[in-house]
Every structure is written in C-alpha cells, then in structure tokens.
Amino acid sequence: MDNKIDRRQFLKLSGLGGVVFASGLSGWANAAKKSEQDEFYFVQLSDTHWGFNGPKVNPDAANTLKKAVAAVNALEQAPDFVVFTGDLTHTTDDPKLRRARMAEFRDIVSALKVKEVRFMPGEHDAALDRGEAYQEFFGKLNYTFDHKGVHFIVLDNVSDPGASLGEAQLAWLKQDLKQMRRDAPIVVLTHRPLFDLYPQWDWATRDGAAAIKLLMPYKNVTVFYGHIHQEHHHQTGHIAHHAAQSLIFPLPAPGSVPKRAPLPWDAEQPYKGIGFRSVEADVKDAYYKIAELPVPKG
C-alpha cells in the first residue's frame, strides 16, 4: 500500500471535509519531487475540557471527546501522531476530582488508533497546582521531540497561574535552539498564544515576546496552539501562529463582543464551531497544510 498522501486527495481521505489553510514559505510547487520521508501528517485536538458541564453551550459534553476520538480513528490513513494542545480537563478546586477527570480523559483517548499521542497542559489542567496532577498522568510540562526531520518544542505557558513561561523555561528554550540550524523546520506547540492576540481577554502569554525573540532568528518556525476555542491565523514576522478549534464549545472572535463568554449551542447546527484539525507537513519546505475538520453530529 502506498502511504504517501496526495495533498489533493487529502480531504477525500479524511472523509470529513473541512476548511484548508496553507502555511509556509514556498508552497507545494515541488510536490511531485518529494519523497515519503519528506511528508507526514498529524492531528491537533485542543481544549477538550473533560468534566465540563454546561448544557446551554454543549448538551453533548459527555460524548464530544469520544466522538472526536472516533472521528480520528475513522480517518482512512492514520496520522503519524496526535497532539492535544491543553485544557484536556475542565478545572476544579478538588484535587481528587481533578485526578479523576484526568484518569477518565486518559482512558478515553487511549482508544486512539495511532502510534503516538502527545500532551501538554492548559491552565485548566495545571494552573491551580502548578502542574502537579498533570505530571502524574501525562508527564513533563515542557519537552521536545523530533519527527521526520521536524523539531517540535512543547512550551508550558499555563502552570504558572500568571501565564508566564518563566526565566528557567526561556533559558531551556534558548539552550535547545542553540543546537538547531537556522533553517531547520521547527514547530512550537503550546496552549496560550505567545503573542498579544487580545490582552483585554487575557489572550496572551505574559513573557511570550521573549520566546518569540528567541525563535525569530530561525527561518522556519510555526506555532500551533489552543486556548481561544476557534481557528485563528496570525504572523509575527515570518513566524506563523495557528489556533485550533475547541472540542467543547466555541468562543467569540477576539474583541467582537464585550465578554469572552462561550457561544451558545445551536440546535439547528449542532457542533458548529467545534472540531479538530489535521496538519500535513512538507518537511523540506517547512510548509503546513491545515484542514479544519468537524466532529460528526451523530
């Protein structure tokens, strides 16, 4: 079986349809020359908020994550890996309940038929206990991994309740980047936006500018994040930032309404604004093709 993904067939393969967004420098012009090793795809799931209860914004909250897992498993071609970009669980003051939600979440996503699942915390998972429970279930708060020539950096901008990366992590990032070629393909995965998307709604990272400054000398950097519960694309210089939809409820566009309250469930269009994405990577060109995919209503 030929595992190479034909980009033109990608949405057909996914079987779900969706909106496609392309991000990168050089495009797909040389697609025919690429080898299998130069391409892969992963799936980003975000802001699942397991444990959330709010019938007005998601009356199907108890099933949404399970449906998303089923949708990923239904993809005709399994992704190389799945990444959850934070807020796996909905916050609670009760440490026992927090751990129970994390255990339930872990059980549900263990049904994913993929080789690898990567996690990172959101503030709902980690801000109240500085990531103590999260680390018991999902491991380190920040780390790196490499996949087919792409260097992935997972940054934690949530376990500090004040939403800072902190001096120690910035020093760690600086040290990690030192080993990279200036043209190496780098993907940053994080929860909150690293740039000031809309500070009036706290959609920012307090010292995110310091991380962007460290990343700026590298030519091929792309950031995937969550937190804002909607698709959003932004450039800081040559660095692209792509926010993912939530898997629990959508939030309004930045600054579009006075309050950042969840958008109500639309019975006429259930699951509107809720979904996940696939990211198809062209390693040589550091080019990413993003398809926004819905959660099946059934």
Place this chain on the structure above:
Amino acid sequence: MRHGSLRCSLNVAVMACFLAITASQAMADDETVIHITAKKFEYSLRTLTLKKGVPVVIEVTALDRVHGFNLPDFGVRTDVLPGKVTRIRFTPDKTGEFVFFCDVFCGDGHEQMSGVLTVKD
C-alpha cells in the same frame, strides 16, 4: 558666624522638606482613590467611572487567594494578595470603556472575573 550659617542651612533644608511634603500632599489630594476587593470570581466593583486627566489610585486587596488586576489599555497590572493592600496609580489619558480582569488563574469562573472602567471627559 559658623553656627549662624549652619542654622540658616538647616532652616532652608527644613523649609524645602516642608514644601516638598506640601506639594506631595497637594498632588495626593487631587487623586481619586478607589477601594476594591477581589475574591473568587468577582471584584467588589464591576464598574468604575473615572475622569480623563485626573490621577487615580486603585487600592485593591484579595479576600481569599492571589488574584490579578489587569487593565491592559492603560498598561496597568498587578498581583493582588490576600491581606495586603496593593496600590495602582495612573492617570487615564483617553476616554471610552475598558476591560479590567483577573489574570491570575483562580479556578472555574476565572474567565468571568472582570469589570468595565468608563473614562469620561
């Protein structure tokens, strides 16, 4: 003569100090002082109204745990600690409605912990 000169210098210093304190007091008298308490998941005042160009001191303290007070349109933010009064001093230089909010994650309901500052001419 030397004693007289020293006394004169002291008098000048005391006078200068007095004038400085008076000036400082006069400036403080012009300031609007607002007291706010913070607790999960609300501020005691959800709306504030200020006058453009008039200096303000917001005195804020937390009743339960650490919170934040962030007013990004005026570049103002601070941690708000329980049992301690934190003073934020600034002069509103533009009119309109501006959001202030807690930026230290405090639990389920944190996202709703906000208020609106109105600045008028």
